Amino acid sequence: MNLAITLLVAVALASIVGTVLQQNQPYGDYLMKFGPYWFEVFRALDLYDVYSAPWFLAIFTLLVVSTSACVIRNAPSMLREMFTYRSRVGENEIRAMREHVEWPHLPMSVEAAAIEGRRVLMDEGFKFKETRVKEGYLFSARKGSLQRLGYILTHVAIVVICIGGILDSRIWLSYQEFFGNLKVETRSIPLSQVPEESKVPATNPGFRGNVNVPEGSQSSVLFLNVRDGYVVQQLPFDVEVTDFRIEHYINGMPKSYESDLVVHDPKYPDKTVKATIAVNKPLIYKGYAIYQASFGDGGSRMQFNSWQLMGASAGTSQPVAGAVFQDMPFTVGDAKYTLELNDFRMFNINPVPDEHGKIQEKNFGPSVVFRMRDAAGQAREYENYMIPVVMEGRPVFISGMRDQVGGVMRFLYIPADRDNKMDTFMDFYHRLHDSVLIDQAVMSMLAEVNPEAAKLPAASDAIRSMVEKFVRGGYDAIGSDLEARVPKDQLERAFETSARVLQTVLSRMYVTMMEDRGVKDVGGEKDERFLADSVAAINAMVFYGAPIYLQMVSFEQIQASGLQITKSPGKNVVYFGSMLLIFGVFMLFYIHPRRTWILVRESERGARVLFATTSHRKTLDMAKASRLMHEAMVAKFGMEPTKAGLE
Amino acid sequence: MSANTNVLNSASGLPPLAKSAGRLADVFWLLVVIGVGLGGLFGFNGRMDVYEVSILIGAVAALAAVGWYWRGIRGLSIAVAALTAIALWRYGVHFGDQLSVGREALAAVQGKDFFLKFLVSSQSAIMWMSALYVGAAFTYFLALLTRTEYIGKIATALVWSATAFGLAGLFARWRESYLINVDYGHIPVSNLYEVFILFSVVTALIYLFYEGRFKTRALGGFVMLVISAAVGFLLWYTFDRGANVIQPLVPALNSYWMKIHVPANFVGYGAFAIAAMIGVAYLIKLKLGGDGERDMLPKLEVMDDLMYKSIALGFGFFTVATILGAMWAAEAWGGYWSWDPKETWALIVWLNYAAWLHLRLTKGWRGAPMAWWSVIGLFVTTFAFLGVNMFLSGLHSYGTL
Numbered sequence A: 001m002n003l004a005i006t007l008l009v010a011v012a013l014a015s016i017v018g019t020v021l022q023q024n025q026p027y028g029d030y031l032m033k034f035g036p037y038w039f040e041v042f043r044a045l046d047l048y049d050v051y052s053a054p055w056f057l058a059i060f061t062l063l064v065v066s067t068s069a070c071v072i073r074n075a076p077s078m079l080r081e082m083f084t085y086r087s088r089v090g091e092n093e094i095r096a097m098r099e100h101v102e103w104p105h106l107p108m109s110v111e112a113a114a115i116e117g118r119r120v121l122m123d124e125g126f127k128f129k130e131t132r133v134k135e136g137y138l139f140s141a142r143k144g145s146l147q148r149l150g151y152i153l154t155h156v157a158i159v160v161i162c163i164g165g166i167l168d169s170r171i172w173l174s175y176q177e178f179f180g181n182l183k184v185e186t187r188s189i190p191l192s193q194v195p196e197e198s199k200v201p202a203t204n205p206g207f208r209g210n211v212n213v214p215e216g217s218q219s220s221v222l223f224l225n226v227r228d229g230y231v232v233q234q235l236p237f238d239v240e241v242t243d244f245r246i247e248h249y250i251n252g253m254p255k256s257y258e259s260d261l262v263v264h265d266p267k268y269p270d271k272t273v274k275a276t277i278a279v280n281k282p283l284i285y286k287g288y289a290i291y292q293a294s295f296g297d298g299g300s301r302m303q304f305n306s307w308q309l310m311g312a313s314a315g316t317s318q319p320v321a322g323a324v325f326q327d328m329p330f331t332v333g334d335a336k337y338t339l340e341l342n343d344f345r346m347f348n349i350n351p352v353p354d355e356h357g358k359i360q361e362k363n364f365g366p367s368v369v370f371r372m373r374d375a376a377g378q379a380r381e382y383e384n385y386m387i388p389v390v391m392e393g394r395p396v397f398i399s400g401m402r403d404q405v406g407g408v409m410r411f412l413y414i415p416a417d418r419d420n421k422m423d424t425f426m427d428f429y430h431r432l433h434d435s436v437l438i439d440q441a442v443m444s445m446l447a448e449v450n451p452e453a454a455k456l457p458a459a460s461d462a463i464r465s466m467v468e469k470f471v472r473g474g475y476d477a478i479g480s481d482l483e484a485r486v487p488k489d490q491l492e493r494a495f496e497t498s499a500r501v502l503q504t505v506l507s508r509m510y511v512t513m514m515e516d517r518g519v520k521d522v523g524g525e526k527d528e529r530f531l532a533d534s535v536a537a538i539n540a541m542v543f544y545g546a547p548i549y550l551q552m553v554s555f556e557q558i559q560a561s562g563l564q565i566t567k568s569p570g571k572n573v574v575y576f577g578s579m580l581l582i583f584g585v586f587m588l589f590y591i592h593p594r595r596t597w598i599l600v601r602e603s604e605r606g607a608r609v610l611f612a613t614t615s616h617r618k619t620l621d622m623a624k625a626s627r628l629m630h631e632a633m634v635a636k637f638g639m640e641p642t643k644a645g646l647e
Numbered sequence B: 001m002s003a004n005t006n007v008l009n010s011a012s013g014l015p016p017l018a019k020s021a022g023r024l025a026d027v028f029w030l031l032v033v034i035g036v037g038l039g040g041l042f043g044f045n046g047r048m049d050v051y052e053v054s055i056l057i058g059a060v061a062a063l064a065a066v067g068w069y070w071r072g073i074r075g076l077s078i079a080v081a082a083l084t085a086i087a088l089w090r091y092g093v094h095f096g097d098q099l100s101v102g103r104e105a106l107a108a109v110q111g112k113d114f115f116l117k118f119l120v121s122s123q124s125a126i127m128w129m130s131a132l133y134v135g136a137a138f139t140y141f142l143a144l145l146t147r148t149e150y151i152g153k154i155a156t157a158l159v160w161s162a163t164a165f166g167l168a169g170l171f172a173r174w175r176e177s178y179l180i181n182v183d184y185g186h187i188p189v190s191n192l193y194e195v196f197i198l199f200s201v202v203t204a205l206i207y208l209f210y211e212g213r214f215k216t217r218a219l220g221g222f223v224m225l226v227i228s229a230a231v232g233f234l235l236w237y238t239f240d241r242g243a244n245v246i247q248p249l250v251p252a253l254n255s256y257w258m259k260i261h262v263p264a265n266f267v268g269y270g271a272f273a274i275a276a277m278i279g280v281a282y283l284i285k286l287k288l289g290g291d292g293e294r295d296m297l298p299k300l301e302v303m304d305d306l307m308y309k310s311i312a313l314g315f316g317f318f319t320v321a322t323i324l325g326a327m328w329a330a331e332a333w334g335g336y337w338s339w340d341p342k343e344t345w346a347l348i349v350w351l352n353y354a355a356w357l358h359l360r361l362t363k364g365w366r367g368a369p370m371a372w373w374s375v376i377g378l379f380v381t382t383f384a385f386l387g388v389n390m391f392l393s394g395l396h397s398y399g400t401l
């Protein structure tokens, strides 16, 4: 018994470990978190997969064994007791019970007293047995014996549930792995390259795994995550996802998602099963349950404008096509890069303050997530939105950038032009890489404000070089250039002057460009804003650090349905055990077991009566019930007892 | 030992006329509840699936049964129905039979309609509930210290009213979720904010039951202390985090299972919380010298017994709730047990109380150690309830802070 309590607490404490430490994460994460020493210690203790750890299973097994032993030991006598009356108690035994009362002299016959006693037992709903004893009767009664059955059901239930759980556990896999028949794969490689020794045959009695199936494709395998890797579970059938649908709430949260499935079973080639599954609505096929678990991209195809951001061709674009999960190599100048398309997102709901400053959920529309990796293997992650988003009243193309996984996103906002396109900005950006055009603007500016200076090549050179510095390195570049040349106390003034000159040149170039583009009414607040936004964007290009800007122009979304498929031979066993448990627990608590004896015997002046109650469950309710019954007897006999052991 | 300790069936002491009038009231109660249930069944017929119909029937049967044995429930039901009816009436006046009107229109009406603004919109009802529970805590302690019966009665009345407002607030919220958007509509037991209201209400009800059954108000202040703590959290959560804003359900929660799994859980949590507070009262009394002549608190033995009863009740319901949770998980996540932190902590809570029950029933432990344990048990339970959401991540991350 002490063991039982200790084990209950032990299992509870052991379970805590697995909740505090996130289980089955990539081992690299643990290594980062704990350092090499503790990483190894924790690994040796199986802390990364506690619930499959031998030591954990050992405590659990001990609990099951001890509970079984307990039931086996107690059940026979309890069952016997449930159906028997203890009719062989003697007078002294009854008198020795704590809760007993005695009427030594009742002015009535033994028979009459017996009738009253019997009536009380019947009123109280007791089952009883009447035996003739010397000079009288003994009523041995019981009530609530089913409580004992409650004990048995509760404890048998625990054992049943644990057995069901074991049927569904990974014991079979662990066994195969232990004997070297199975090897956990930790590399992220295409299915076709997974070696045979990491594949589990369809005969595996119980499993639970996941697979992403793009619309229009099918799969006959699952991936079972094992510690820091996976094994491939083979299925005896193919699941095809013909269509995947997702519905959204108006605030953009997913509301429900569902897949149309076709199950192709080679055993029944002419009987394909079609079904639609959704979250909370799985398909059960021949003992396999197929769940809608998640969703993701299934290789959406996209068309891009790839805008050059560096060199003489900056601001020009070429069309490029790609698909999610595809890697595309490209070169800029001599530098080699790889573009890895990671995800396509149809909806992007973001909280944005509206004109009253209240936060509103707003859909930013489709986006593409990709990485750009340089020849050295360094990658930055980008997320580009397809459609311009109105921010502070102006439409902008948004691109987020982060230079490390999980890092903070920084944003580049490229202003969209009157046609809601990027062309004007890019044209401007292109012109800023053309020193001839810059020169023209500088010269015409100088000619206007200071004709003398216009004649000195040094002046125009200096201004042109400043513009070029800005285009390559932003305001920071101008700042550091000035710092190197100008005394500290004049730095601020010099910077202000430079910025003003820069602004003038850029404005001129902008106006020229707009005229070249055939725009009539250049000028006014709109153009000022556009120019300011463009300048801010160019300044931000410095941190953006990408050789190209990828502008999505069209897409064909292909979604993948995340399926979870399980085979769970123990499930019904567990459910059966659970039912036993519920019945058992409520029987244990709410059936109040009692035994009562009424002994009626002759006395000199009539009858004497002895009454006692016991229960193996001593609670106040029991004492109260006993008292009530005693009162009922007082009412029947018309007098108080002389001796009472009741409290 | 005397005849007036008979508290089990106090109705049997009534004169025959009153008795038959009581019987008539019982029958009338049944008819009303069943009538309302049928009204709901036919009124919403088109919108409920077979599971929801069964849940409605089950809920009506449970309410009828509980009210049959416990008359206090009848008055409460009427109060809740009346408050809810006022809310529905006011929404009806403004919106006619439009199913949904959007967040802004709803907020505008809530801001200008007198009844909604000050009484029965879910937000105001919850505020009333909060104030009344906290007031009840003070009043119970005042009654205890002054030994004044009628102050105690006021405290009890406060708890009943708070509970009526809490339940009416939940019902109004249910309607409001549809008013915001038909798609958002759901029973308000889906996030931490909503279940804290549920927790307060359920705990209060279990307490009220014991109060009537054992004829003592002495423990009321202690129980209201936990509820006040819950209310404190609720207010912080409302004003600091805006948690009262109604959000749509994530797909996994969109299931009839939620309607039974969550309430069952909260009977468990509520009962465990009461056991812990009785434990506190027990320990305080022990510290002050135990049973005496002019006791303010019930006899130690009685409190010990009540503590057992609460834990037994909680354990039973928690068992059911955990099993229902497992069945739901089997449907939503593909497995009845995933060792997700919330699941695992439910198991820990359950094992903890199983150990408690064993010690008491098989080893006969009583008194201070068990009282301490039930107080500690509340911390374990609170961690399962709140801590897991705050500190651990997993499949159950619906109600994060």
Ligand code: HEM
Pocket: A001, A004, A008, A063, A066, A067, A068, A070, A071, A151, A154, A155, A158, A585, A588, A589, A617, B354, B357, B358, B361, B362
């Ligand atoms: C996971 C394991 C177990 C659980 C969840 C469990 C649960 C329970 C519960 C809920 C009760 C009810 C208490 C009552 O009201 O009577 C109980 C009683 C009892 N258990 Fe266990 N139990 C477990 C294991 C064991 C083991 C291993 C033993 C024996 C070594 C044991 C022996 C008993 C006994 C003797 C009673 C008292 C029955 C009575 O007084 O009517 N239990 N158990």
